[in-house]
Amino acid sequence: DTAVSQTPKYLVTQMGNDKSIKCEQNLGHDTMYWYKQDSKKFLKIMFSYNNKELIINETVPNRFSPKSPDKAHLNLHINSLELGDSAVYFCASSQELAAELFFGEGSRLTVL
Amino acid sequence: SQQGEEDPQALSIQEGENATMNCSYKTSINNLQWYRQNSGRGLVHLILIRSNEREKHSGRLRVTLDTSKKSSSLLITASRAADTASYFCATDYSGGGADGLTFGKGTHLIIQP
Numbered sequence: 001d002t003a004v005s006q007t008p009k010y011l012v013t014q015m016g017n018d019k020s021i022k023c024e025q026n027l028g029h030d031t032m033y034w035y036k037q038d039s040k041k042f043l044k045i046m047f048s049y050n051n052k053e054l055i056i057n058e059t060v061p062n063r064f065s066p067k068s069p070d071k072a073h074l075n076l077h078i079n080s081l082e083l084g085d086s087a088v089y090f091c092a093s094s095q096e097l098a099a100e101l102f103f104g105e106g107s108r109l110t111v112l
Numbered sequence: 113s114q115q116g117e118e119d120p121q122a123l124s125i126q127e128g129e130n131a132t133m134n135c136s137y138k139t140s141i142n143n144l145q146w147y148r149q150n151s152g153r154g155l156v157h158l159i160l161i162r163s164n165e166r167e168k169h170s171g172r173l174r175v176t177l178d179t180s181k182k183s184s185s186l187l188i189t190a191s192r193a194a195d196t197a198s199y200f201c202a203t204d205y206s207g208g209g210a211d212g213l214t215f216g217k218g219t220h221l222i223i224q225p
Binding site for chain 2: 004033035040041042043044045048056090092097098099100101102103104105106
């Protein structure tokens with residue numbers, strides 16, 4: 001059983017489109033995250049939810065909107081995609097904030 | 113920036129040798145963690161060391177923490193080709209805010225067979 005699963009694994013789209021990435025964890029964790037990893041492998045936190053409540057919202061464009069329908073799911077919707085949004089997006093979960101993180105395999109987004 | 117900084121950025125050694133990576137950070141922490149990322153994969157947690165601990169071991173991994181120098185090191189002994197990966201340190205800052213973990217830029221380790 002995959003602990004943290006995210007879909008799709010690859011996403012190629014045109015500038016201006018809207019896309020979503022889905023994430024689910026079956027670990028029973030209370031906290032979920034979205035991280036962005038750029039081409040230089042720098043990993044930056046974007047959002048964190050604890051029990052469906054937003055607790056971390058870093059400075060990201062408001063074109064990015066997370067949604068947590070329940071504590072096992074955290075989806076990321078991106079509007080009006082730009083070239084600079086190309087990156088690998090990782091979902092992660094942990095039992096509590098800043099505890100050991102369990103990562104998904106990543107979703108590589110390429111904006112053309 | 114509060115992120116940790118790994119050193120070196122890249123390291124290439126022969127199989128069987130020991131590999132040492134360092135991480136420096138800027139402010140007080142609650143804990144520091146090390147993660148491994150294989151090419152094209154997600155990050156995998158290796159070790160968590162708390163601010164009141166100085167050393168931890170897990171198999172061939174040894175992590176040290178020096179809070180006075182704000183630095184940590186990860187030692188991989190008897191390296192294997194499968195250890196080829198990027199290694200990241202991540203810090204939980206104790207500033208009181210809900211910041212989560214802050215990751216460094218990573219050390220890319222190559223084990224030559």
